Amino acid sequence: MRLSKENLNKYIRPENFFNRDLSWLEFNRRVLEEALNPELPLLDQVKFISIFFSNLDEFYMIRIAGIKEQIRAKVIDTSLDGLAPTEQLKMIECAVQEMIKKIYDYWQNEIIPKLKENKICICDLSQLTKEERDALNDYFVQEIYPVLTPLAFDPGRPFPYISNLSLSFAVRIKKPNGEKNFARIKVPTNMPRLLRVDQIIKTKPKNGNGMVKFVWIGDLIKTNLQYLFPGIEILEAYRFRITRDTDLEIQEDEADDLLQVIEENIKQRKFGSVVRLEVEKQMPEYMIETLIENLEISREDVHIIDGALGLSDIMLLYDLQLPHLKERPFHAVTPEPFEEENIFSIIQKKDFLLHHPYDSFNPVVEFVKQAARDPEVLAIKQTLYRVGLNSPIVKYLIEAAERKKQVAVLVELKARFDEENNIYWARELEKSGVHVVYGLVGLKTHAKMTLVVRKEIDGVKRYVHLGTGNYNTTTAKIYTDIGYFTANPEICADVSEIFNFLTGYSEQKIYRKLSVAPINMRERFIELIEREIKNVRSGGQGYLVFKLNSLVDPMLMAAMYEASRCGVKIDLIVRGISCLIPQVPGLSDNIRVISIVGRFLEHSRIYYFYNNGKDELYCSSADIMQRNLDRRVEITFPINDPDLKSFIKDSVLRSILDDNVKSRLLLPTGKYVFNRGVYNEEVINHQDWMMQRTSIGQKKIIQRELTTS
Secondary structure: OOOOHHHHHHHOOHHHEOOHHHHHHHHHHHHHHHHOOOOOOHHHHHHHHHHHHHHHHHHHHHHHHHHHHHHHOOOOOOOOOOOOHHHHHHHHHHHHHHHHHHHHHHHHHHHHHHHHHOOEEEOOHHHOOHHHHHHHHHHHHHHHHHHOOOEEEEOOEOOOOOOOOOEEEEEEEEOOOOOEEEEEEEOOOOOOOEEEHHHHHOOOOOOOOOOEEEEEHHHHHHHOHHHOOOOOEEEEEEEEEEEEOOOOOOOHHHOOOHHHHHHHHHHHHOOOOEEEEEEEOOOOHHHHHHHHHHHOOOHHHEEEEOOOOOHHHHHHHHOOOOHHHOOOOOOOEOOHHHHHOOHHHHHHHOOEEEEEOOEOOHHHHHHHHHHHHOOOEEEEEEEEOOOOOOOHHHHHHHHHHHOOOEEEEEEOOOOOOOHHHHHHHHHHHHHOOOEEEOOOOOOEEOOEEEEEEEEEOOEEEEEEEEEOOOOOOOHHHOEEEEEEEEOOHHHHHHHHHHHHHHHOOOOOOOOOOOEEEOOOHHHHHHHHHHHHHHHHHOOOOOEEEEEEOOEOOHHHHHHHHHHHHOOOEEEEEEOOOEOEOOOOOOOOOOEEEEEEOOOOEEOOEEEEEOHHHOOEEEEEOOOEOHHHHHOEEEEEEEOOOHHHHHHHHHHHHHHHHHOOOOEEEEOOOOOEEEOOOOOOOOOOOHHHHHHHHHHHHHHHHHHHHHHHO
């Protein structure tokens, strides 16, 4: 039986899938568990608390905004798991409220006291000395007060605009004539939420106890409100914070200039509808009602918070130089060949693989740098999705264009929340003579590719770097990703043709070694799964290991259900969303889903097929989601070199599957439990093991150098 659409449709039933958004919430619950993990150093717990809230903000800005838009539009279609938008929203809010209560309780009752034990105090102003309070008040007058703008709300002045994720005060005042009015004051977003007291007073504490004191900037503003309302009685002031719909809606087919259209959409983003209002617990009901009415929301959109609003901002505590309160620092290693040789001669000899963040990202930067400066290089082509600030790669691309090389760069302007940064770099590249294109109508370009064309003695040769992650030097230090260098003629030819597809009018449908979305990637995965089924039916073994960020695509999940029923063993390593339900008798008995949330964000996409012992292994820019397979340009590339394949199979995939410290197992209920293994079993923490392995390798290199010198 072939895995045709008709054959797979029998699995596309609501009872066979988890809800996508509830599954994402379970991922953020795993982040929460790390925040609550007392075995983690204190500032790493603080880091995970910040990540939890940052994740939640983005979830409301995108996913909750989309669900509420469906409700407003009276959409009655159900999700893959059969829930209507109103049902989804109710279940989501129930889960969110439970998690928020847990994390605020822990922040207040565990983290703040432990910070104080370690001489870090988030203080009330009343806890400071008179000298400190006076210095802070002077700082307010000199530095903060000039930035603040009280905005009145009365019959003559409309309700003020409130920007996304901004913290504000709702202030009620009483004029001398007895009239009571409402005003809003925005807490400046260009100043730190937590002010470090010793840096403001610029003197060491007289008691010499080494305590590092912080105060919330909002507390300092609140205690000095009289400066903003001279001659006016301030009755009460309470903090609130709103979240807006920030998803851009771009009509590309009607756009004459995509860059201009996206710039305009970014400007409109700040005016998106309000999807969440957070208020501090003490805010009186009449004030909440005033905000509800004027923000045009419902009571269900209000979150009452018992604590400081916007705890994503506490990440600045992690920046404190207190190494004893953090995990031991890890420094990426540059593989030995890249320290000594011309990068093109290395790739000529054999394929090379980098496993970030354990391997340094420097060879990728060096690849572009050497290509820019090598007089034999004729052309450089690259895709850029999220490049980050001060990108060295972009600077070398500009240098290459200035050296009169042919440079073509696809800058994806629709990379969510990176649009402004990408527009800036696109303009800088264009100024330097780089050929900049913005992708295809209706598709995001998510593939990570660099192609270098070089003139050599025996003719023109091509060199390629392919990756599972972005060309971003910052995220390369905290995301696990695979980078792959090759001069394989067939792969290089495929990459050349994909660039022609992106920059010109190529209708290429068949590729030699690569699978390309939206052209043939889903079909290729289904073929490979079908092959495992055929091998089992012929008396052989079938085994799949997929490592990815999200598993959502119904057809591929249906193919896995069919494979499981036919006896194919499947291990899925899914960091975030998994809509597939494992371990259901008669449906997914042979499927195990695990997730790792740890020090590094597991970002690499790896697809392994046992193939009756003739195993095949692929890396990809794509997750198994409809958006990746249907609405993005993605690539999946084979790892054929036996040593590289063995490394990924044994050192990456196997150690993740054996992890019994950070690994969590997905239950058929949708909940995750720690995959602790049996008593006295060897303790395996995949990420720690990879760091140790990398450090040992580096020590051997240093020892060898010392021996030979």
